[in-house]
Amino acid sequence: MSAQKAEKKVHIKTWGCQMNVYDSERMADVMAPMGYAQTDQIGEADIVILNTCHIREKATEKVFSELGRMRVHKRAKEKAGGKMAFAVAGCVAQAEGAEILRRDKNVDMVIGSQAYHQLPEIIADWEKSNGTARIINTDFPAEPKFDHLPPAQPRGPSAYIAVQEGCDKFCSFCVVPYTRGSEYSRPAADIIAEIKTQISYGAREVNLLGQNVNAWHGTGTDGKTWNLGTLIFHLAELDGLDRIRYVTSHPNDMHDMLYRAHGEIPQLMPYLHLPIQNGSDKILAAMNRKHTQDDYRRIIDRMRDIRPDMAFSSDFIVGFPGETDADHRETMKIVDYVGYAAAYSFKYSRRPGTPAAKAGKQVLEDIKDIRLQELQKKLYADQTVFNTAKLGMAIPVLFDNRGKRYGQLQGKSPWLQTVNVIAPERLLGQIVDVKITEATQNSLTGEVIPIAPQISSGTHAA
Ligand code: 5AD
Ligand code: SF4
DSSP, X not given: OOOOOXXXXXXXXXXXXXXXXXXXXXXXXXXXXXXXXXXXXXXXXSEEEEEEOOXXXXXXXXXXXXXXXXXXXXXXXXXXXXXXXXXXXXXXXXXXXXXXXXXXXTOOEEEOTTOGGGHHHHHHHXXXXXXXXXXXXXXXXXXXXXXXXXXXXXXXXXXXXXXXXXXXXXXXXXXXXXHTOSOXXXXXXXXXXXXXXXXXXXOXXXXXXXXXXXXXEEEOTTSSEEEHHHHHHHHTTSTTOOEEEEEOOOGGGOOHHHHHHHHHOTTBOSEEEOOOBOSOHHHHHHTTOOOOHHHHHHHHHHHHHHOTTOEEEEEEEESOTTOOHHHHHHHHHHHHHHOOSEEEXXXXXXXXXXXXXXXXXXXXXXXXXXXHHHHXXXXXXXXXXXXXXXXXXXXXXXXXXXXXXXXXEEEEOTTOOEEXXXXXXXXXXXXXXXXXXXXXXXXXXXXXXXXXXXXXXXXXXX
């Protein structure tokens, strides 16, 4: 009997946005043919990949603290005669590069956000060196990495698919145009093929991802130029695809076809994540957003005309340089106007290399705290109101996960609310009508509505 070859293990920890979650899944796809299975246990891993976020200072610092905490595992493995590689990937890798190797001697590899398709070569080099090499690859390749990735593994009932990457907007506070590079749209045919594969694995929903997803454009399968709206119209034709979502959109890239899609396509979920960042026109100009609060209101109004049950979410930054109390009141006004279903809110974080970092009038930390508190209080109250309005309603829920409690499944409403239901395992991956019995700020609870038995009408002649 031949001894079975021990499987190698990779542990991937992910910070940041859904694009990073997608990238981590793709890294696992790249490593699977090399014999690396994923593990949740750091101690078992031959390679630990930290897929990192650079958007705010705190996110960056977390990576270095985590590296510090992980050191014991590396030492334990070495004591036992093995090796454990630490790889820093993603946006911190892209932005900090060799600085990471200088700052932490235990890091073996630095892999930028556009270089992870080269993991096989990078890991082979590291293995060849018997674990002594320190490798850095933060290149922006001439050809997009997507062309070099293997077919995706099953992603479950709700699949995330990157359709667009990078950003040319250069908001003055943001590192994304530097860490992710300029805007790139994947070809429609590739996107459709990846979605069809996921449907064949059992996906019922697709989440189209992009830093500026509504800027997606390209040549369609009919040879014509498509925008995101056109793409969604074509995706709606795919058998077995019941739900379509997209994230994140920029107000200046909203287009007629996308509004039309929301009016005409039942599979397109009534939810729009549309960051405004700030309500003050003065701050929006300083942020280089190139839209006003009024432009934003017009988008909300038009969407609500087309789809009255549309839910909105946003990102906010308080305490941008030069922000006064009067500016902050404008942020509170737009929040009040929209009544968001959900939102992310942050204190401005100075990012070296961005234009806003050089601005003179930084806002005091205490004032940022007060403004954030006021904003979040209102956002959380609105979220509670939005959720509570669903009490007693019967809503279709896509069960995409097991719940935290035994016997519970977790799913999503059309408005992206988390719904917890005691339900049999066989409903995982199904869309089921649920009666909502409880609502809190963060989630809903409900009961499966039993399907009425079919009454045969074929036995009596008319
Ligand atoms: N400080 C605080 N928040 C930021 N974001 C981006 N850059 C910064 C920064 N320098 C927020 C924006 C963006 C979200 C992903 O992160 O709100 O939409
Ligand atoms: Fe950053 Fe602005 Fe681009 Fe969004 S649109 S990724 S906030 S630069």
